[in-house]
Amino acid sequence: MISLINKGKVCVGSKLAIMGAESINPDQICDPLKVIKECRLKVCTNSCRRARWDSKMGFVNSPCLSSIQLSSVLPHGGVVGKTSALVSRVYPILHMSKDSEGKTVFRNERTQSVEEARYEKIYNEKAEELYEQVWREVEQKYKKNIDVDMYSKDINTLTEPDILWNIIEQTCDPATQGLLSNEQLKLVADYREQILSKMRQEVQDLIKVKMRDILPERHIVKLLKVRLVDCEKEIQALLTIWRPTEEICSILKENKIISFTHLCACGTRERVLQLTNTRQTRYQEVSSFASNKFLRRVTCLSELKPVGVTKPVGLLSSEIDVIGIVIYIKHPDHPKGLTIVYLTNLEGEYIAISFWTALKVFGCEDVLTEDSLVCCYNLQWRTGSGAWRIPNVFATELSVFTQHPKLSHLKLEFSKIKSLLSFEKTTDRIAEHKLQLLAMLKKREYSSVGSGQMEYVSTSENQADITPVQKKIRKLSTCGRPPPLAPLPLFSRSPEVLQDFRSPCRVPGSPLRSFSESNKS
Incomplete structure (x- = not known):
């Protein structure tokens, strides 16, 4: 927006059609033409267009902006109100997570399944080591030390299942169970099942709490990348959809023209416009592209x-x-x-x-x-x-x-x-x-040092006759012949590298040209 203001395209008196503006500090309701000083509107450049000079100002119930071309989206212009583009590529779903060093890692479906299996194996091994320790702690919590001799005299008259269960657990004598009636045995069995289920649940909860400190919980986010193309100007953009649903994946098919609302532009990468979805983003299929120009094909x-x-x-x-x-x-x-x-x-x-x-x-x-x-x-x-x-x-x-x-x-x-x-x-x-x-491949690699070594025997008599230059020549001769030079590719991404050479004397405004013209005069 600042660049548009500096260029004079937006100035005082210009009427703008704005879509999706957000009010900041709306303390109280006010008329649009009588706005208080504290109220502000947050406006995105991609959601703004110049309106006619005779347009009536005020709120519009229906969306006031039509679909804009992908080529007119500004990389740092914020939210895009509405645009339509061709889906040329739908890439596999990626899983984003953090590794142990805190670095962001992207994995595909196959590597993610391998990582989940590895993590689950480590988790189960750590949990098994804690299980016995936690089970003893929980078991001591539910066990009560009672006087067995006092209750054993009147054991036939006891109806409290907790006391009966503790007596059986402390005595560990099968003959004790023979003194109980069928009703008492049923009470003990029901109570034992209830206690064991509570203990298992409590053990699992305690293991989860302790495992969070031992093995930090992972936060995995799914994302889907889609390549969009402007059919008229063939401008490309890469759309990143965070947490895609099955419904979204069913709509986004290759060679389909899709209408998008409320996308967010977030700069460029490798000269390609980057877009992301928001919570208000909506997807709607418009039509199928008749041409096969952007379809996939096998490259020979x-x-x-x-x-x-x-x-x-x-x-x-x-x-x-x-x-x-x-x-x-x-x-x-x-x-x-x-x-x-x-x-x-x-x-x-x-x-x-x-x-x-x-x-x-x-x-x-x-x-x-x-x-x-x-x-x-x-x-x-x-x-x-x-x-x-x-x-x-x-x-x-x-x-x-x-x-x-x-x-x-x-x-x-x-x-x-x-x-x-x-x-x-x-x-x-x-x-x-x-x-x-x-x-x-062997021709491109360097030959091994010493492959062409020349063996010689030096004595104390001829060492004095050898000059320093001869020593260097003899040392170089042991290295063999140098390998052929590999081709040097140009990795520069600047399009100027591929242009024809222009002499500095012919470039307008060059100091060499002004110097040559002064000599001619």
Whole structure:
């Protein structure tokens, strides 16, 4: 709003159509045209539009704003009154929680189930250690020390179940129960069941209280990420929905145009507008998108090979879906190192998938095994991914790896490749592709020091004749020949890097140009 005021688009006398304004410090009811000084309105720029000069001022019962385009949403403009956009991608549900160090962790469904099983196992082990101790404490609370000799004389006349139960528990003699009548035994049995149920419940409550101190309770929040696209200007936005319900998930389907109300804009990330839902957010399906322009498709590995530093043609939101055969996995040297999985097709084209940590953290160590055919979607293509000899994409928490695809565009291609793999010749070709890949990777690595060492024997007589320069040359000769230089990709995300070079003398306002013009004059 400040920038609009500085530009003169909003000035004194301008009429604004405001939606969803909040009143601050409303001590008493007042007329809109006779507002007291203490009353203020909290206004969001995304929910404001300029009104006609002859518009009548006052409250409007129906929403006064029409649906705005996604391209006109300001990143820091607050709540968006109403907008319509195409749902191009619906990502898997994530689970957000805090680890033991207080860091925020996002997990997918598979890793979350593994984490829950691990947490439940630790919880049960700790609870079993406390169970015996807590049971003794509760049991002593319900037991009463009574004089057994005094009550044993008239035990046949006793009708109090608590006294009878304590007598049986203290004597521990089966003959004592033989002195009781059937009615007394029934009273004792009912009382025992009642006491045991109370003791069990109290033990469980005490264990829960003590376990909170031993093992802190976890707070897990579900979130759903949806990629939106403006159909006219192809502007993208990433919508984060906190605590999504089944009803919301059923409405948000890919290639559907959805109307959203009361979304909140919260800046940009990687040049993509970020939106989140609020308590007042509503979702309504408008129609289906007729074109297949934004539908998912399988990216062939041949399309990724010659692209260089640019991204492949027709790639939406820098994400690709690929199908390939895992032929080699390069594990990291330390737990937090980079894991690289290499995939190939039957034509001998390769792609590398980089994981910022071990495969176990992503929950795909059982899926990404060597010689297995896998489907990988929601992989991230970054600037410079195609500049390497082998295209390199990155796995994120939104990436999915499976050997049993459910998406329609993956099923058809997966079945075709799987049918071709049934022939015997394909196994030989895949083995050749693996040897070729290992040879390519070996060229990029540095040769081991000492592989080309030259052995010589030095004596005390010839040491005096060797000059310092000869010593350095002899030391360098033991290191062997240097490895070939690897290609240097451009990882800059600035679009100016991809522009043609312009001489400083031709740039308007350049000091070199003014200097050259002064020399000519």
